């Protein structure tokens with residue numbers, strides 16, 4: 001049995017090596033020893049950018065590699081795999097999804113053949129089931145059939161409820177699952193060796209924060225996150241930054257949004273007024289503001305109404 | 308052909324109160340115009356008159372959040388018109404269950420504006436059809452672009468949605484320039500409910516999550532009906548209805564909601580004399 005399994009593994013390895021030969025690499029930067037990040041462009045997911053708008057990365061330990069998010073298309077995922085293979089021959093043991101949004105999970109299928117364990121928040125399978133089909137439909141419009149046809153929703157099999165440590169060999173990753181904040185399945189990854197925090201979309205810089213979970217929960221999470229002993233953060237979107245300074249802009253935006261919405265509700269305004277006016281003072285600080293602020297205001301209004 | 312047949316089943320299912328448990332996402336957004344068939348099915352082919360001057364619908368052109376798209380329905384009949392609006396039906400053509408809601412307007416409440424929030428799955432026409440006391444139907448429509456980005460017509464915070472089940476809130480608003488004397492009121496009712504569309508498959512069991520939604524809501528001032536709503540899965544989570552009405556001097560406002568699992572939620576509130 002062992003022998004047969006080994007042969008199968010070698011066959012898979014051989015096949016993937018061949019297919020990888022022609023695959024261009026995703027551009028990555030080594031921001032800390034053995035820790036690489038691809039910086040996503042601050043845009044919406046389109047055919048032109050292959051959906052590569054989120055920051056994705058990988059961490060190389062003594063024995064194994066962990067991938068943090070796989071990008072917005074299987075093409076991006078394959079290019080990330082090629083970038084890994086160009087830097088190490090160590091096996092990829094884990095693919096960690098920081099949450100279920102398409103720009104972070106649509107590349108999963110590029111990693112789903114090699115006995116890799118997918119890791120996610122305990123709510124991630126549910127989120128993929130309830131939201132994933134809509135994402136696939138919606139992004140077909142902007143990304144086209146070629147990129148979307150090969151997307152597979154690959155749910156995690158190793159679920160995190162609270163916290164979990166993964167060992168890559170002399171390199172320990174501390175995973176933490178958060179209550180609803182940016183989404184209801186946010187997971188952070190702290191590389192303890194270098195003090196680098198992969199925050200997923202719990203942290204946005206430059207790119208307007210996107211609320212798809214719970215505003216109150218997000219502000220609470222920011223309070224707790226600021227105590228995480230990290231030196232730097234890899235946000236879900238935007239540049240790698242010092243920690244916890246990288247939280248300041250997002251905190252200000254979300255607090256402004258919350259207090260503007262609270263005032264609108266207090267005055268008896270309708271939800272549509274929120275979309276037009278809330279957090280308007282933040283406009284000059286963010287990119288893609290018109291794509292996301294009205295949506296955030298709508299979601300925040302329907303939450304804060306219940307306070 | 309499959310598409311047509313499927314859509315008819317959806318409409319029939321919601322109209323007769325059957326859950327949408329086994330429905331799947333409707334295919335192609337722009338394949339054909341479903342309205343002629345919907346009109347036939349929901350309104351039994353009765354003639355449709357132009358709704359100009361009778362009924363108006365307002366929605367944002369782009370659905371910012373697919374799960375929460377505000378919609379306002381307004382009756383436009385002048386006060387001296389001898390006809391009255393009996394009911395308004397809201398149809399979101401391209402949703403899996405197009406008949407979103409039917410509002411029955413209380414005979415004495417003179418409801419003139421109703422705002423709620425709906426899910427919008429796709430680029431779609433949205434129709435509002437008013438039935439007047441003259442027995443005729445009057446139709447108006449608008450068009451909504453589906454939202455882009457990572458917005459889906461599903462729960463953002465599924466645990467919280469469950470925790471709020473059955474909570475009810477009532478709020479009355481001041482209308483500037485209209486004092487308590489006029490009797491004109493604006494109020495809002497909120498019901499905590501996941502209003503689950505049931506269209507998704509459970510990842511573990513591979514079974515469709517059954518639809519679970521508020522299908523009936525009735526609002527009274529004392530014992531006089533203000534508004535009755537027959538709802539479907541297109542109404543957003545935590546159904547929220549804001550409306551204008553004319554006070555009959557009642558001291559109590561009462562709400563009763565039923566959902567597809569047979570829960571009955573009831574609540575009543577004292578009405579502040581100030582109307583605020």
Ligand SMILES: [Zn+2]
Pocket residue numbers: 099101182183201210236457
């Ligand atoms: Zn996200």
